[in-house]
Amino acid sequence: MSILSILEFPDPRLRTRAEPVTRFDPKLQQFVADLFETMYLAHGVGLAATQVNVHERVLVADMSEGRNQPLALINAQILEKDGSQVYQEGCLSFPGVYADITRALSVKVKAQDVDGKQIMVEAEGPLAVCIQHEMDHLEGKVFVDYLSPLKRSLLLKRLDKQRKQAASA
């Protein structure tokens, strides 16, 4: 397995729209394993292929306390959305910054697993947030896109500050 490097905002490659996965082969399985390893090492709860500069519709997530409920979704599509919730989101492409974002409370998702088998996932609460956030990445969208211009510029200033602190540490 290998650790993949994560693109950070404002890298323009984060704006790429991912293509559907058509081959469910050992290479895909290896890629999914690498995504999980990279996500767990970075203490993330979700990671989309876009963030490691692979533009295919693959995302991984694990919102469990024990870090033992890996979920890999290939070619995920939201069939139904319901309700709304505000959740404080972070993103491995925006290290150290967080923002309250409003999204659907629950989602029903059709996807494929790493073997190409059709799966249905019904998620609510934090897992629903995570799936929606990662699916956005595959469309070239990031969570700060939901913020007002003022809130976004404050958050991006904080991001800059975090980076300078990390660089001087």
Ligand code: NI
């Ligand atoms: Ni993210």
